[in-house]
Each structure stands twice: as C-alpha cells, then as structure tokens.
Amino acid sequence: MKHCFLVELRQLFVRSLMGEEKMTEPRISVIIPVYNVEAYLRRCVDSVIGQDYRELEIILVDDGSSDSSGVICDEYARKDGRVRVIHQENMGPHDARNTGMAAAVGEYISFVDSDDWIEAGIYTYMISIVDACHPDMIRFGFKKVLNGRIVAEKKMPYETGLYEGVSIREIQMDIISNEGILDYKKTRSLSPWSSLYRRELIMKQGIRFISVREILNEDYLFVLQASQAASSIYVSDKSFYCYDTREGSITMSYRQNMVSRKKKLFHTYCCSLDMNDKDVRIRLKNFYIDCIYACIVNECGDYHSRTESVAAIRELLQDEKLQRYLRDNHRLIHSVRTGCICFLMRHKLAAVMYDSYRLMKSLKNRRKA
Numbered sequence: 423m424k425h426c427f428l429v430e431l432r433q434l435f436v437r438s439l440m441g442e443e444k445m446t447e448p449r450i451s452v453i454i455p456v457y458n459v460e461a462y463l464r465r466c467v468d469s470v471i472g473q474d475y476r477e478l479e480i481i482l483v484d485d486g487s488s489d490s491s492g493v494i495c496d497e498y499a500r501k502d503g504r505v506r507v508i509h510q511e512n513m514g515p516h517d518a519r520n521t522g523m524a525a526a527v528g529e530y531i532s533f534v535d536s537d538d539w540i541e542a543g544i545y546t547y548m549i550s551i552v553d554a555c556h557p558d559m560i561r562f563g564f565k566k567v568l569n570g571r572i573v574a575e576k577k578m579p580y581e582t583g584l585y586e587g588v589s590i591r592e593i594q595m596d597i598i599s600n601e602g603i604l605d606y607k608k609t610r611s612l613s614p615w616s617s618l619y620r621r622e623l624i625m626k627q628g629i630r631f632i633s634v635r636e637i638l639n640e641d642y643l644f645v646l647q648a649s650q651a652a653s654s655i656y657v658s659d660k661s662f663y664c665y666d667t668r669e670g671s672i673t674m675s676y677r678q679n680m681v682s683r684k685k686k687l688f689h690t691y692c693c694s695l696d697m698n699d700k701d702v703r704i705r706l707k708n709f710y711i712d713c714i715y716a717c718i719v720n721e722c723g724d725y726h727s728r729t730e731s732v733a734a735i736r737e738l739l740q741d742e743k744l745q746r747y748l749r750d751n752h753r754l755i756h757s758v759r760t761g762c763i764c765f766l767m768r769h770k771l772a773a774v775m776y777d778s779y780r781l782m783k784s785l786k787n788r789r790k791a
Contacts, residue, residue, distance in 0.1 A: 448479040450530050459487075463494050467480070483510065486511045514634050520630050523630070529621060531619045535613075558655065559619055563658075597610070597642075597649050602754045603748075629644060638683035714744045740770065
C-alpha cells in the first residue's frame with residue numbers, strides 16, 4: 423500500500439510540472455492490464471501515448487508482475503502525466519480490468535491488452551462518433567498479427583452506423599453465438615478491446631469481469647452483458663486494433679479444467695438471457711456445441727499422448743446435452759466441413775476426430791511454411 427501511495431504522489435507531482443499535459447476530465451479512460459509482458463509492454467503503451475487525441479487517462483494495472491513490467495509502468499508515469507499506475511497482487515486479468523474500471527473517470531472506457539497495440543487515429547475517430555451519435559457502445563474490428571506480420575483483417579459484418587431498438591437485436595444475438603453450428607465465417611470479436619463502452623452504463627449496471635479461474639472466456643460474458651444493457655450500439659467498419667496471436671500467448675496454450683469452466687460460462691449465459699425467447703434458445707444450443715468442440719480442439723495438441731487425448735475426447739462426446747443439441751439444431755449446418763464434424767460428434771468417433779484434426783492442422787502448417 424505504501425508503494426502505491428508513493429507512486430500516486432509522484433504522478434501528481436509530475437502532472438503539476440507538465441503543463442502541456444494538463445487537461446480537463448479525460449473523455450476516454452484506457453485500461454491496460456499488465457502481467458509479465460516486459461518484451462511487449464513498451465510497444466503497447468507507446469501506441470496509446472502517441473495517439474493524436476490527447477484527452478485520455480491511461481491506467482496501467484500491474485497485476486503482480488515478477489519481471490520488469492511494473493518498473494516500466496512507473497517509468498511511463500514519470501514521463502507522461504496522463505499515465506496512472508496501480509500495483510496489485512496477482513489476481514488475474516479479470517481483476518486487473520475491474521481495478522482499472524473502478525479507478526477510471528473518463529466518459530468512455532477502452533481496453534487494450536498489454537501484448538497488443540493500437541494504430542494511430544483510433545481515439546480521434548471514436549470521439550467523432552461519440553460527439554455525433556452518443557452511443558452506449560462502439561463495436562469495431564481488428565487486425566490479426568502473427569510473428570509481427572498482419573495476416574488478416576476482421577471487420578464487423580454489419581452496415582456502418584447506429585443501431586437502436588429492434589435493429590440492435592441482430593448484434594446482440596451474434597454476440598451470443600454463431601447463426602449456424604460452428605460457423606466461423608462471420609466476425610464475432612468477443613474480446614473487451616473490440617468495443618468502446620460508456621462508463622456510466624457499465625458502472626450503473628454493475629457489469630464486471632468474473633474470475634477466469636471460475637469461468638473460461640469471462641470477457642465474452644462482459645461483452646454480452648454490456649450489449650444487453652446498451653440502448654444504442656454504433657458499428658464501425660474500422661479495424662485500428664492489432665491483436666498479436668504470438669506463439670506461447672495464453673490463447674495459444676493448453677487450458678486446464680476447460681470443460682468445467684466452459685460449462686459454467688454456458689450456465690451463466692442462460693441466467694443472463696431470456697430463456698422464453700426461441701431464438702435465444704437456438705443460439706444457446708449453438709453456443710454449447712461450440713463450447714464442447716473448443717474443448718475437443720484443446721485435447722488435440724501435443725500436450726498428451728494420443729491415447730490420453732482420444733480418451734478425453736470420447737468422454738466429451740458422451741455429453742447428453744451435446745447430443746441433444748446436435749439433433750435439435752441439425753438444420754443449422756451450413757458447410758460440408760461442419761457437417762463432417764457434426765457427423766463425427768454425433769457418432770462419437772473420438773479417434774477419427776483426433777486424427778483428422780491433427781492431419782488438417784499439419785497440412786495447414788505446411789501451406790504456411
């Protein structure tokens with residue numbers, strides 16, 4: 423606590439000296455959770471500090487880093503009066519984001535992951551939309567980066583503009599799940615960094631991130647609940663955000679206890695949504711199928727022997743709810759590939775699923791090489 427107080431005091435002193443950075447209440451609070459990312463942190467923070475839009479507060483939440491990330495955060499606070507640093511014990515990305523939201527004072531909240539970065543002009547563009555439309559959320563796409571190279575641009579699959587009332591429903595439904603079973607052609611960015619949020623809406627509704635130790639993809643739930651609370655959503659065709667899918671990142675590694683955490687996410691979805699709505703029920707069935715398939719893919723890596731992986735997949739395919747939902751939504755199979763996967767799942771062909779996935783992954787990697 424003493425360290426936090428001294429850092430805050432130093433930041434106030436720096437602000438008093440840096441007249442060029444004096445400002446009125448910041449309009450956007452940029453929250454960056456930080457944990458052991460010393461190799462990437464400067465790239466991220468520099469991309470935010472270097473924005474031409476200046477009315478920002480930049481909240482770096484050091485979540486108990488054991489490398490030099492915390493020192494780097496303090497360095498930025500000394501150099502730029504807009505930067506605030508909060509040091510806390512390691513609690514996970516969910517708690518770091520919650521800490522940042524509790525400290526934020528901006529009209530809107532933006533999230534940036536500390537191993538990603540944003541392109542120039544993002545906040546000038548966002549504020550122009552805010553001033554014109556005053557939306558509760560702004561949804562936008564992203565650029566997928568692999569080994570420092572942009573490999574894909576993912577744009578929101580809607581017409582650019584403001585959505586209100588009935589027109590907002592399609593966006594909210596797509597946040598729940600794909601329209602078809604395992605249909606990944608439609609961009610559905612469910613990371614919190616894919617939107618700008620009106621802070622008052624988030625705080626009044628008490629929307630927070632749940633621990634990743636309890637549920638997997640806790641950020642999905644946050645985006646879903648924010649979209650439910652929103653009375654207006656602006657959809658942009660821009661993709662200023664650069665998402666780094668580097669090898670070794672948390673999203674590329676084996677996930678422990680994935681099945682129980684995915685199922686808990688599904689049940690939390692059910693509690694958050696109107697189960698009397700037929701369309702919602704259909705989407706939720708798709709979502710459950712997607713959850714189990716993600717768990718199957720999780721078992722197809724190089725983490726266990728083939729025998730162990732096939733046994734784990736076989737157990738997943740015994741799930742009665744999965745089998746029932748596959749039967750209920752079979753008309754929503756939109757491709758030959760998905761049809762083959764669903765056939766293997768329905769007939770519980772675990773070994774074939776494992777071998778075919780490994781083969782397709784190998785062929786894909788060869789094409790990349």
